[in-house]
Amino acid sequence: MTAFAARAALVQPSPIREFLSLATNPEIISFGGGYPDASLFPMAELRAIYADLLTPANAQTLQYTASDGLPRLRAQVAERLTRDGMPCGPDDILITQGGQQGLDLVAKLFVDRGEVIVTEDPTFIGALIAFNPCEPAYASVPMDEDGLDVDALAEILRTTPQVKLIYTVPDFQNPTGRTLSLERRRRLVELAEAFDVTILEDTPYRELRYEGTRLPTIKNFDTTGRVIHLGSFSKILAPGLRLGWVLATPEIREKLALLKLAADTQNGTLNMRAASAYLDAHDIDAHIAGMLPAYRRKRDLMLAMLSEAMPDGVTWTRPDGGLFTWVTFPDGFDSAAFQRDHLIPRAGVLLVPGAAFFAVGQRPNHARLSYSGVPDDRLVTGVRAMGDLLREALG
Amino acid sequence: MTAFAARAALVQPSPIREFLSLATNPEIISFGGGYPDASLFPMAELRAIYADLLTPANAQTLQYTASDGLPRLRAQVAERLTRDGMPCGPDDILITQGGQQGLDLVAKLFVDRGEVIVTEDPTFIGALIAFNPCEPAYASVPMDEDGLDVDALAEILRTTPQVKLIYTVPDFQNPTGRTLSLERRRRLVELAEAFDVTILEDTPYRELRYEGTRLPTIKNFDTTGRVIHLGSFSKILAPGLRLGWVLATPEIREKLALLKLAADTQNGTLNMRAASAYLDAHDIDAHIAGMLPAYRRKRDLMLAMLSEAMPDGVTWTRPDGGLFTWVTFPDGFDSAAFQRDHLIPRAGVLLVPGAAFFAVGQRPNHARLSYSGVPDDRLVTGVRAMGDLLREALG
Structure with a gap:
């Protein structure tokens, strides 16, 4: 049998990695990866x-x-x-x-x-x-x-x-x-x-x-x-x-x-x-400044849709920048199970369940949503679908 | 004071790395790096x-x-x-x-x-x-x-x-x-x-x-x-x-x-x-086949020059391929000191002293010579100069 080093036991598949492969499916609406918007690259x-x-x-x-x-x-x-x-x-x-x-x-x-x-x-x-x-x-x-x-x-x-x-x-x-x-x-x-x-x-x-x-x-x-x-x-x-x-x-x-x-x-x-x-x-600062409105609009759209679609008891952060908002569900809610049983099979929506982001004491009632790489219409559809399924799951 | 991990003590500058910086000096004839011939890249x-x-x-x-x-x-x-x-x-x-x-x-x-x-x-x-x-x-x-x-x-x-x-x-x-x-x-x-x-x-x-x-x-x-x-x-x-x-x-x-x-x-x-x-x-095998004559010629030139220029008591390997020959000097000869005191200051020639290639029991009477990236005339000059200095050093 192969005898690996002790550190090998600490190297386990991450939920993000699994999602990266699903995310290449064009049917899927992915809030998973922290991808920048490829249309903004200076090709x-x-x-x-x-x-x-x-x-x-x-x-x-x-x-x-x-x-x-x-x-x-x-x-x-x-x-x-x-x-x-x-x-x-x-x-x-x-x-x-x-x-x-x-x-x-x-x-x-x-x-x-x-x-x-x-x-x-x-x-x-x-x-x-x-x-x-x-x-x-x-x-x-x-x-x-x-x-x-x-x-x-x-x-x-x-x-x-x-x-x-x-x-x-x-x-x-x-x-x-x-x-x-x-x-x-x-x-x-x-x-x-x-x-x-x-x-x-x-x-x-x-x-x-x-x-x-x-x-x-x-x-x-x-x-x-x-x-x-x-x-x-x-x-x-x-x-x-x-x-x-x-x-x-x-x-x-x-x-x-x-x-x-x-x-x-x-x-x-x-x-x-x-x-x-x-x-x-080239002036990379001008390039960055040129990208910001597109990302800002995405963030604004995500926050607006969360306000519209999330049921009571769900909260989220309001980032001043970057690519992510962090959603908190009621205590005891398991975002990984929700994604596996409802979000993916019934709505084709991906998020990143929050548990793996904790170095100590993983708490399952969170999720990370990235808004940077999702077209507007799909962002709207995805958050609404998530809201509907959540309302159902939270009773 | 900074307290590094134990492994940091095992991470030391390598002689090759030092040479890589010297090798960018156009005056230097470098048999040091294991570089392929850049003129053969399919640009x-x-x-x-x-x-x-x-x-x-x-x-x-x-x-x-x-x-x-x-x-x-x-x-x-x-x-x-x-x-x-x-x-x-x-x-x-x-x-x-x-x-x-x-x-x-x-x-x-x-x-x-x-x-x-x-x-x-x-x-x-x-x-x-x-x-x-x-x-x-x-x-x-x-x-x-x-x-x-x-x-x-x-x-x-x-x-x-x-x-x-x-x-x-x-x-x-x-x-x-x-x-x-x-x-x-x-x-x-x-x-x-x-x-x-x-x-x-x-x-x-x-x-x-x-x-x-x-x-x-x-x-x-x-x-x-x-x-x-x-x-x-x-x-x-x-x-x-x-x-x-x-x-x-x-x-x-x-x-x-x-x-x-x-x-x-x-x-x-x-x-x-x-x-x-x-x-x-493209057919990469055809590309490789097209490169081989140039490398083969370099190897042949290196081996011919070593035969011509090396004094008695110095031996070297005859590779059927690849980029390197391994030179062995008489017992007790220190190739690193020879390079530092004679080869670089007096001839502008670089090799890689052999000691660092031994995982256990470093022996200083070896050197690695790479022939792949050196123009013909400089290869000839460099090996001849090395031979002259060696003859002097070996008495």
């Missing part, structure tokens, strides 16, 4: 860029390159982050295979078996999947409308030995859509200082703000190199290029770069050159 | 393919896709492997971020801290780098001109507890260029059966045979799913796309796919679609 610009890059004189564009990422692209990312209040240079940046790889590398660098990662409650399921092979223990911090509860965090840090990382998605969190308040960002860094813990700040949705005031990143308050900042091109350019970044101190970045080399040698040279050429030739 | 074909893919109707080409790889590409890889004597289907294939990611995923799946990986002696340095984060112990098997010594392997398996993996590059091994004989391939599988161990067969150079008879893969002799087979498009299409594959039993492949999802979500959609379109529209 014409990228087409021209790839054509420019793929010429015999440019053969190096298909060759191996530096494992920590194309220097020009690292410089461009550093420039953007500097403008976002995080002064840094190209040598502070590591290019990763999407934001997900940053999670994998950081956990590998910091977490030995049994050491504790503190997550938000609920938290990004992909982060749990990335962390699990390191065999961590978890503690989780309750959230409210202002993000994770820093007093509860302080208590956890006081009472939990071996905490190595605090993982947070401060902007339009996955799955709740909530944003960590300014005051709590500051406090979070103070707590990490006081308890000698590293913060892993993950910001894939940061640029997708539809209302309210942009807040400084947590890294912005970092004076001692205790915050590792992750970002991604997936939502601002295209996920199919698999490009993300890590900003960290030289010591940490160097170790992460070695782990990156070990994991997959490097990101694809061609895609890095294409992203770099895009940033040179 | 025109790929240019047309990317132009076809990057149209508004094809926006999904930049979207997320299945984490185990594009189904069509998996089918194409399965077809190629079936023709190579390994009957399989798309669901047996996992697409990876180059061959390197296969090494990372397989070690994660099988190896707990302190368990043993058996490697060839010497072995591919990138594999050691990939395995180290799992904190394995190593045992290594001596090689001769027919590859790893299976009798020595049997003795290791008899006397070493907790062996989980045997790692081998059977075709034109990195770093020695040696090929495992047919009889030993068969015996290797028998031994793995007898001692209940998994074989990890890594074949990045398999298609680059310049003479002699193609041998069946080790996987070809596998009747019980004990061999995991890795391959890569890096040397037959282009490394800058970062595309490789794993062939394994459904149970193992499914676990590896979950670890892949955890590590980086998926390979880049665009690059997978491009490789798939290439395989649909």
